[in-house]
Amino acid sequence: MGTKGVCYLVATPIGNLEDMTFRAVRILSEVDLIAAEDTRHTVKLLNHFHISTRMVSYHEHNEKDRSGYLVGELLEGRNVAIVSDAGTPGISDPGHEMVTRCIEEGITVTGIPGACAAIDALVISGLDTKKFTFLGFLSPDKKTRGKEIEEMKGYEDTLILYEAPHKITRTMKALYEYLGEREIVLVRELTKIHETIWRGNISRAIIYLEEKLPRGEYVILIKGEKLAKEEPFWSELNLDQHMAYYIDQGIARKDAVKNIAKDRNAQKRVIYDYFMKKQDMGQEQE
Numbered sequence: 142m143g144t145k146g147v148c149y150l151v152a153t154p155i156g157n158l159e160d161m162t163f164r165a166v167r168i169l170s171e172v173d174l175i176a177a178e179d180t181r182h183t184v185k186l187l188n189h190f191h192i193s194t195r196m197v198s199y200h201e202h203n204e205k206d207r208s209g210y211l212v213g214e215l216l217e218g219r220n221v222a223i224v225s226d227a228g229t230p231g232i233s234d235p236g237h238e239m240v241t242r243c244i245e246e247g248i249t250v251t252g253i254p255g256a257c258a259a260i261d262a263l264v265i266s267g268l269d270t271k272k273f274t275f276l277g278f279l280s281p282d283k284k285t286r287g288k289e290i291e292e293m294k295g296y297e298d299t300l301i302l303y304e305a306p307h308k309i310t311r312t313m314k315a316l317y318e319y320l321g322e323r324e325i326v327l328v329r330e331l332t333k334i335h336e337t338i339w340r341g342n343i344s345r346a347i348i349y350l351e352e353k354l355p356r357g358e359y360v361i362l363i364k365g366e367k368l369a370k371e372e373p374f375w376s377e378l379n380l381d382q383h384m385a386y387y388i389d390q391g392i393a394r395k396d397a398v399k400n401i402a403k404d405r406n407a408q409k410r411v412i413y414d415y416f417m418k419k420q421d422m423g424q425e426q427e
């Protein structure tokens with residue numbers, strides 16, 4: 142069999158056409174085939190950059206079948222680019238299925254990085270960027286959505302959510318119901334003329350959205366929650382009190398030494414020596 146093609150995951154702008162990279166334009170011009178989430182949408186981008194590469198549709202409803210066809214093309218040596226309507230393919234957009242199929246078939250997969258709403262929103266939010274968790278869209282099912290939000294409790298990372306414009310107020314109310322008051326950032330219309338950042342807490346966000354829902358695409362960011370760590374029961378006890386605690390429960394001294402070492406993440410020998418020394422000293426005094 143001849144050389145296999147390469148599968149490129151090409152990021153496209155999330156609003157501002159200037160965010161298209163030189164490399165993305167070149168790759169989309171050079172590949173044999175572009176698999177686009179919505180060909181009618183992508184044709185506008187291609188026209189803007191004078192790209193005339195053949196396109197096929199590749200969306201959530203035909204992802205499985207279409208991946209088979211695209212893998213066939215790649216196995217025959219043709220290069221394929223995957224693009225979504227906006228941003229990075231595979232991030233709350235089709236793309237992942239193709240990547241796994243290519244890996245199975247030993248086809249090279251490479252990314253052409255560019256815009257991603259989650260990352261752009263995170264870096265300008267002012268929230269902690271060291272640790273973050275991207276959750277994408279919450280479930281449309283009320284019960285499942287509630288469970289998903291419930292699981293966010295106690296997360297120390299910054300949480301990032303995507304939401305469709307007409308569901309943003311509903312989602313904010315659900316966040317308030319399950320998480321209570323939390324600090325959040327709403328980032329709207331990234332890279333576009335009306336890009337705005339709103340910072341505040343959830344209850345104020347609901348009022349803000351209900352007063353006049355600013356239209357557009359949103360990323361919701363929730364500040365991580367620093368929960369006070371529960372101290373272990375022995376944290377206030379010295380070694381003798383710790384031993385007395387176990388003896389009172391009818392545990393033999395030998396096993397109590399083991400437990401103490403485990404609790405304190407200490408060497409058993411060190412704990413053992415401490416009590417042996419005490420015992421010897423006690424005997425000397427008698």
Ligand code: SAM
Nearest residue numbers: 155228229232234257258303304330331358359
């Ligand atoms: N693959 C895309 C990416 O890399 O960001 C995400 C696609 S997802 C189907 C669409 C969601 O991304 C929107 O509902 C919104 O939450 C977010 N989004 C996309 N473009 C945005 C923008 N310009 N401003 C704010 N959020 C945006």
